[in-house]
Amino acid sequence: MQTFHHPVAGDRVTIRVPETTDDLGAFWEWLSKARARGPIAVDTETTGLRIYSTGYGLRTVQFGDAHDAWVLLYERGGEHAHYAREALRRCRDIHIHNAMFDWLVLDRHAGIPLENLAPVTTDTRILATLIDPRAPFGGGVGTGLKPLSAKWIDPAAPDTQGGLTAVFRSLGLTKETGWAGIPLTHPTFLLYAGLDVIFTARLAPILRAELERLSVRPALVPYEHTIARICAVMQRAGLLVDREYAEPLAGRLTEDAERYGAVAARYGVSSVNSSAQVADALTGMGERLTERTDSGAWKTDKAVLLPLADLDRDWQRIGARDPNPLADAVLRAKRAGKWGTAYAQAFLENADADSRIHPVIAPLAARTGRMSVTDGLHQLPSSDHIIRRAILAEPGHVMISTDFQAVEMRVLAALAKVRRMIDGFVNGGSEFDIHMFTAQLIKGAGATTKERKLFKGAGFGKVYGGGITTIARQTGAPESEIAQAVAEYDRVFPEIKRASSRWQRQAFQNGMVFISATGRRLPLDRDRTYSVVNYACQSAARDLLGQALINASESGLLDYCRLPIHDEILASAPREDATEIAREFERCMTTDLYGVPITADAEIGGRSWGSLYGADH
Template identity: 25%
Template sequence: MAAPYPLILVDGSSYLFRAYHAMPKLTNSRGEPTGALIGVLNMLRKLIETYRPDYLAVVFDASGKTFRNDLYADYKAHRPPMPEDLREQIAPLHTIIETMGLALLCVPGVEADDVIGTLATQAAAAGIRTLISTGDKDMAQLVDDRVHLINTMTDALLDAAGVEEKYGVPPARIVDYLSLMGDSVDNVPGVPKCGPKTAVKWLAAHGDLDGVIANAAVIKGKVGDNLRAALDQLPLSRQLTTIKCDVALPLGPTELVPGTPDRERLREWFERIESRKLLADLDRLDPTAPAPTAPETPQGAADYQVVLDRDGFLAWVERLRAAPLFAFDTETTALDYMRAEIVGVSFAIEPGAAAYVPLAHTCPGTPEQLDRDWVLDTLKPLLEDPERAKVGQNLKYDMSVLARHGITLRGIAHDTMLESYVLDSTAGRHDMDSLARRYLDCDTIAFEDIAGKGVKQLTFDQIPLDQAGPYAAEDAEVTLRLHRHLWPRLESEAGLAALYRDLEIPLVPILSRMERHGVRIDCDQLATHSHDLAVRIQALETQAHEVAGRPFNMGSPKQIGAILFDEQGLPVVAKTPKGAPSTSESVLEQLAAEGHELPRLILEHRGLAKLRSTYTDKLPQLVNPDSGRLHTSYHQAVAATGRLSSSDPNLQNIPIRTEEGRRIRRAFVAEPGNLLIAADYSQIELRIMAHLSGDERLLAAFASGQDIHRATAAEILGIAPEAVDAEQRRSAKAVNFGLIYGMSAFGLARQLGIGRAAAQDYVDRYFERYPGVHAFMERIRAQAHEDGHVETLFGRRLHLPEIASRNQNRRAAAERTAINAPMQGSAADIIKRAMITLDDWIERERPPARMIMQVHDELVFEVAADAVEAVGARIRAAMEQAAELRVPLVVDLGVGENWQAAH
């Protein structure tokens, strides 16, 4: 069959930058950056395999200036320099592309766009259909009947109608459209405040750019004034945005025939960049090779059934009963597990086949569906049977939704999200679509593809079955394939398999129960707090305006920058990527520490405004109307170290060091007749450091129950512990925690407000007194460089992709992570072990207690008031016995009517 597009032109420069920002910061064992390179090669592989073109060229921008710089000296003047780790990947990428047998073009004096435009124009004249692979909107001006665009990031194919639908103007008006808007990235002048809607409106009314210019006098408003002020520069903007299509080129379209790849050299390159996937897919990078045979289960060819009759459903139930393992998934009306209603269920027992049973689709024309209650009642014995093994993707959500329908999901054998997370928490996202691309090399049907986006997005019950069926069945079938790919890899690593089996999987039902039970909050108290914050915020704004000498928008970095740096002449501490003075939190903190009043006021204003918008205003809105309680979502597969995170609300971010943060915690209250118990591990990461380092003085201090910060101050200063004052203890605390987080002397100096030399002296004296800690840090750095990862006490592996980076800052950051990750990760594992033990006790013995929150190193329980003492003793014992260390684990236990009072 003839190729649909005999000529493909690849915008290599667009590929390169998009891959750099989309891919993780990968390096090989030599420390050479490889992420963008691998990303580009993967996109090329996919393009070649999909289209099998007769002619193909990869076009890059040449170094140096172009004719556009002669037209306009400031063209692209504001672009930041190319990151060094990206620059290092260009030469190897060019070499590999040529080794693949592909034409590579870099023409001095013009841009890649101009080379592509010229080749596309020549091809069209010869009757050759062309596909341009790019993410650059400027290329839309080239589209016609014989030239189309494809964005390989989204697989969106644009013909002339597609261009007009996307941009609001046909290809012939794209240059006019771009000229009016200008381009801040390339520094192309346009009409200020003229965005896409205004540009489309003007062109629709006046035909083209010349028509807009001719009618500038009649365009009203501020934007009309801007147009009239920009009239002199619009012809220049048109020149800069017009792609040149008459470039003198060394090769014509029909001379771009792919050659035979040098397989041995390619193999050497792929081994050097350490890409197992590219090595395995070597044949798929060869445009001259015959099309590959279809895989066992090609995307779109699987047998996906929509089950609408009882006999068909019961036949699937029998197949599920006979299967040693089946994949299961629910489709629902909402992401909120406390409000979601089941719309349908899907399952798969072998790759290539799956079924979707619709139960509550409401769109017009939907055929009669099986009764939801009958289907769920029929499935209930199977779903509740702990001996029937199930696999899913994020089964915690399905468990919570099923619970609302009276089904307790048991027999969770595997969860592909957790399999991927335990294998490598830093590999990227662990959602099903990402995992399918990463491990199965297939693109799944995205929810937005069938439901739309934004405010017009449909809920799943509104989606027709011809779209809903394949989407839902694919979820189950791809999950099963992912498990078959991931589990053998996990099983081959005994330590990781044990962590997954004994810690992460058992935690799934525990977290589901915690989420569904929720926590009670006092909305009236939060409303009062919110009002008080509003008053303080307004007072800070008034005070800031007085200090500035004029009113300004406290939320505008641009206005703040103008006042701080232009009007008040404060020193510029850092700049944004675009070169403007930064007004980030760290910059404002540094300026405030130097005694500048306005940065301090802005910081305080920002902090209080964030508390109000994130917590005091928002928390009452999140209360479930049925339960009357707040229900967060805990995430097992987000934090690289193994710690749990939470969202809606994020409980981990409620501040505890400020009075305002503590006041928010006072709104988390117990039900009448109950109290809250807050059980917090005391200095757990320092205790893990003592255990791992084996430092004699540190071990002795913890063993004797000393105040570790006072003991450290005494050791460093050479004085008796009772002689240590509050400031000395504070400094020692900063050293203790700073060092396990890899803080440098420079960072310590900033935190303590002392000179760098004094901070370095603190660090030096610390290591003199605790040599075991220093030895451990050096040992763990060396191990991280050798292995590329570090491990927790329980075998959790924390990968460090930047540990061999040539970039010193990235390498140093990875080394700091290597030191801290075993402690943070071990602390996360310990509290998870405690949660499993305590949940088992609660489920078996049914005391009047519920575990309701996990935040940092703390567990919070809601307990009947008359059972607090007995329950508290059991909690303390379980948490302190969750791991055997060379120092005792200590738990601080507090009781109160609210969360803050329990501290």
């Protein structure tokens, strides 16, 4: 038996590593007594982060309470693996930090279904997020185990990952190769593995007490754990990659990047990734750049180049000016290069043996609770079919996308009690268009599509917190027109400004924390209190999607679900049952928010995700 001791908050804790059958017997005796005393903290150490990659391995499984930890050497197999699996099966009250990862690891590599683990798990990361969802760069502690332990348990809590990284370097390993390459019985590796469960065990009751002290709505805890389970099931299912399409696509995108790069070179830009070269060339062409980076250089990011190329966020022509050929070429060269490597090639490299990728779904990614998906799938333009064409439904299935209809504006109307908006949503019928409705309120029955776009930008500026400059860039309209549109928007919908002022006052009285419609704590930045409208709307919209996922799961649709993307659910369903399943998804996503109908439309495509965006397959 290897044994380590370490001080934690004035206590001397013990980490044990069984090596013999007798040692494992001692672990079993401890487990029986510890289970009777209360929850058991669980953690794993693995060879990396990509759970479904070839050669991935589960190295250790840790069990612990506030004073003792046991690190079982799962990688050795035999009795070590057997005892770990049996312990997991017998634990009925578990604490895990970042549970989705460990659920999936143990599901895939230890044969313990996440459906068995999830109902008995409390995720301390979820508890911490409900207390303060801010990342460190946003003024919060973050949700990492080390900083949370340093704040709530012991300021001297070791940075386990940082300490291990130093060990990796001493062994000639990198941060990426170290987890697989460090010897299984390395003392630092084992010590830190054990400390993680001890910190998790100590953290859980402290966080629960803090949630109670802050009067966080208790229902949010089981709600978020249910959503985490649903997202883990979708991540496990993964997305099927069409290799026959993705391989030549990677080559075509490389060629496109080179072709547009050659166009940029004709204007003196040898590297489209050089902001200085692009800025010099654009100013030499007579373009006026207005924004600088913190270091004083001219900004030439996508937000700057799109309007110069007369393109909106979905890469559609705005019609506001003649496109600048250099801005257009730089944008297209960078996009083709990114798509070729970050998507087409990455899909091929990251696919498992069954040609599936398993993007990580983060249910609580943003301060507002908004979800995110890795592998860049949240950043694809809404009009794109090229990359989405590489993702397939299951054999014999078709893709279904069920999307909330104008959910941001419906939420804004409901939360701010915007009388005219609510009347439109309630009485406007199934074809009601809130943005044309707004344009007609302001400009009369003859309002044009251009005016609709203008007031759509003003409306989204309210929801997303965009200023005059941002809206002008996105719509292509002059700032003077946008300023006038926003003023007219406030005139016909005065409740929005009143709600913003009211919510900001409430936040000031609550220590700069706004409480969302569902009871979520949303800290505000003192220099950006106007963001309260964005936070209120985005948080409520996220919780509508979360409840829709729960409804879908309870209705037997979870096996069809593949991804939550912004305000939609992507699904793969048998072709012959697609119509019925699509109607059921619509039902699960249809509800009412303070008298405003929240509606959803399901679209049935073909075999590929791209078919929902114009692809022919």
